[in-house]
Amino acid sequence: MCRVLAYLGEPVDLEALLYRTDCSLLHQVYEPQLMSFLNLAGFGMMAWDERSVAPELPFVYKTSQVPVFDRNLRSLSGKLRPTSLIAHIRGVTHSDREVVAQTNLHPFHWGNAPVALAQNGTLSAFGAMRYDLLPFIRPEVARNIEGTTDTEWVYALVLSQLPAGVANPTLEHYERALVGALERIREARVRRGIADCSGLNLVASDGRCLIATRFTFDYGWYKDDLPSPAQRFDFVSLWFTVGGAYCKVDDEWVMAGGDRDSSLLISSEPLTADASTWLEVPEYSMLTAWTEDGGLRVRTQDLDL
Amino acid sequence: MTLPPHLRERHPARARIEAVLAATPVFRGLDDAELAEVAGLAEPFDLPAGEVLFRQGERAEQLYVLEAGLMDVVARLPGNREMLLSRVGAGDVLGELSLVVGGPRTASARAIEGTRGLLISQEAFSRLRMGLRPAGAAVMRRLGRLVCARLRSRAEALGGRTAEAAEPDALGDARPLPPGDLDHLARLDFFRGFGRRLPELASRGARLDVERGTVLVGAGQRPDRFVVTLRGAVETTVEHGETRQRIRLAGPGRAPTYLGLLDDAPSPVACRAREAAHLFTLSPADFTELIDGHDQLARAFIDAVTEDLVGYLVQAERRQARIVAAQKAPPARTSESA
Numbered sequence A: 001m002c003r004v005l006a007y008l009g010e011p012v013d014l015e016a017l018l019y020r021t022d023c024s025l026l027h028q029v030y031e032p033q034l035m036s037f038l039n040l041a042g043f044g045m046m047a048w049d050e051r052s053v054a055p056e057l058p059f060v061y062k063t064s065q066v067p068v069f070d071r072n073l074r075s076l077s078g079k080l081r082p083t084s085l086i087a088h089i090r091g092v093t094h095s096d097r098e099v100v101a102q103t104n105l106h107p108f109h110w111g112n113a114p115v116a117l118a119q120n121g122t123l124s125a126f127g128a129m130r131y132d133l134l135p136f137i138r139p140e141v142a143r144n145i146e147g148t149t150d151t152e153w154v155y156a157l158v159l160s161q162l163p164a165g166v167a168n169p170t171l172e173h174y175e176r177a178l179v180g181a182l183e184r185i186r187e188a189r190v191r192r193g194i195a196d197c198s199g200l201n202l203v204a205s206d207g208r209c210l211i212a213t214r215f216t217f218d219y220g221w222y223k224d225d226l227p228s229p230a231q232r233f234d235f236v237s238l239w240f241t242v243g244g245a246y247c248k249v250d251d252e253w254v255m256a257g258g259d260r261d262s263s264l265l266i267s268s269e270p271l272t273a274d275a276s277t278w279l280e281v282p283e284y285s286m287l288t289a290w291t292e293d294g295g296l297r298v299r300t301q302d303l304d305l
Numbered sequence B: 001m002t003l004p005p006h007l008r009e010r011h012p013a014r015a016r017i018e019a020v021l022a023a024t025p026v027f028r029g030l031d032d033a034e035l036a037e038v039a040g041l042a043e044p045f046d047l048p049a050g051e052v053l054f055r056q057g058e059r060a061e062q063l064y065v066l067e068a069g070l071m072d073v074v075a076r077l078p079g080n081r082e083m084l085l086s087r088v089g090a091g092d093v094l095g096e097l098s099l100v101v102g103g104p105r106t107a108s109a110r111a112i113e114g115t116r117g118l119l120i121s122q123e124a125f126s127r128l129r130m131g132l133r134p135a136g137a138a139v140m141r142r143l144g145r146l147v148c149a150r151l152r153s154r155a156e157a158l159g160g161r162t163a164e165a166a167e168p169d170a171l172g173d174a175r176p177l178p179p180g181d182l183d184h185l186a187r188l189d190f191f192r193g194f195g196r197r198l199p200e201l202a203s204r205g206a207r208l209d210v211e212r213g214t215v216l217v218g219a220g221q222r223p224d225r226f227v228v229t230l231r232g233a234v235e236t237t238v239e240h241g242e243t244r245q246r247i248r249l250a251g252p253g254r255a256p257t258y259l260g261l262l263d264d265a266p267s268p269v270a271c272r273a274r275e276a277a278h279l280f281t282l283s284p285a286d287f288t289e290l291i292d293g294h295d296q297l298a299r300a301f302i303d304a305v306t307e308d309l310v311g312y313l314v315q316a317e318r319r320q321a322r323i324v325a326a327q328k329a330p331p332a333r334t335s336e337s338a
Helices: A014-020 A071-077 A126-132 A150-161 A171-192 B014-022 B032-039 B122-130 B134-157 B181-186 B189-204 B284-291 B296-327
Strands: A003-008 A043-048 A059-063 A084-089 A116-121 A198-205 A209-214 A239-243 A245-249 A252-256 A263-267 A285-292 A295-302 B043-047 B052-054 B062-068 B070-077 B081-089 B108-111 B115-121 B206-210 B215-217 B226-231 B234-240 B243-250 B270-273 B277-282
Touching: A003 A116, A003 A198, A003 A209, A003 A285, A014 A071, A014 A084, A014 A245, A059 A071, A084 A116, A084 A198, A116 A150, A126 A150, A126 A171, A150 A171, A150 A198, A171 A198, A171 A209, A171 A285, A209 A263, A239 A245, A239 A252, A245 A263, A263 A295, B014 B032, B014 B062, B014 B115, B032 B134, B062 B081, B062 B122, B070 B296, B081 B296, B115 B122, B122 B134, B134 B296, B181 B189, B181 B226, B181 B277, B189 B296, B226 B284, B243 B296, B277 B284, B284 B296
Parallel strands: none
Antiparallel strands: A003 A084, A003 A263, A043 A059, A043 A084, A116 A198, A198 A209, A209 A285, A239 A263, A245 A252, A285 A295, B043 B115, B052 B108, B062 B115, B070 B081, B070 B108, B206 B277, B215 B270, B226 B277, B234 B243, B234 B270
16 A cells, blocks of 8 residues: 655656656556555655755645645646655555544655655554554654654654764664664564564655665565455565656656666656566665765665564 | 568468477477467468567567577666567577466567567467367476576576585474465465365475575575465575575465476575465475376466466566666676577
């Protein structure tokens, strides 16, 4: 459930990412290719632009409505060319127990926090373990929690794993914070005897770097909630493509080449039905991208938690 | 893709078709009756130099047997780059996986010289399979072995080793499959095609429970059993030095131990439980008997193995593409086709 999209690199046509391709993010609201689910619980995005006023702060747009009907979003996306982005469409079970509200929309970013975060996946039995995480969340962070979604708690956990008092965390700080958050969740699951398959693909950005995990706790284990025969037992998907710039070449949107890599797109699923220029982020891994010496650097590491 | 009329050759004699088919790895070894059945499905094609036979991403609907000519098989990479997978000619087969799964093409094929040959559509081949014709099972069995050979080639291209054998862990005792597992089996991809014959298959197998980290097959070893994951996950890795590249994550309904079992040679990959796992296991003798068998249980087994192997190959090729893309160097050619 949910779909996430993230970008880092040259100024990019936001409307193309959200609308123009045959499997664009907004298309995935009603017709995702790699899962059978309607993602109807809202949309959120944070976009950074190095040329904007206060470039370290993201532009934020969120709506708890079904975003394909949102004329403002369509209009805005046609005017924006961000250099970094996290965008997310929220999918929840089709039940009256779910809370569809602004406070549950990703990405999460509080006040002066250095990083924003979105998630694709669900923590099984989160209600049972939620308060076991509290000792690992700093009080000044915990008091920002407003909503009911597991992601907001994961975000609070990630912020609390960052070294206190450091205004500009390094890549390694971010990586350790994400891994630390996953470890705390793993411990809480063990303590509560939770061993159901729970995908947790996280995407974090501060506008200058992008870090994504493709990770599932207890992959392949289903107790009370077996997937239906029509569903798959697949690992939660995450794809990426890297190159010079995301643009239209010969009538198709692709990551075009260049002298060196300078742009990266990460997405729950390829943005085009022809996925031939997209690569899978490996399972149980963390992908980190940053700019350095005018180019883009990417590394992946195994998450053996 | 259906070839336009001007690229279709006038229908050649049936004897020539059978001779061309018999010379290819997929159809070699079929008896006369089986070969005649397959030949009845084949249509000729003729492609000038420079023309594209199929493009990556297109829906795969035909297998092509090359009788003469030369073609390049290339996979696209991000950033306008390409990975040359192979150069193929007379006697080679392209797109054979499309007979099993109709997903998107994983590579493009372009004629370097004028090329002619035969095509067989997935639709026609499906009719053969659905009719439970012997030729359908025979071709599926051949396809399984071909995919296995290609997997071995991919693993070795990524540095998989067979020279030094690494010992697997001592595994606990397998036990009869609990009756409650039958319902679970029926929901998993590997077992969906067995229908009423699933209890018979289950009675020949056993269940083995392993802890996370258990090595089922060491690189350089031959697997001592066939395994399908029921719960949890088993990863298949190519290992060289300190690095370990995963080429398959076999979650529920997927099998990790084909290499070394289906092709009777040391495995170039290691298999390790990435999560604690419940496994369905078959002895090598039962595996071989089913693969070589002709009854309905054997046919369902051959179909399940071949379809799963194709998924394994697709996953391994994606891994290879990612590794080549990360290297940013001119990709190495491999000796097999896409």
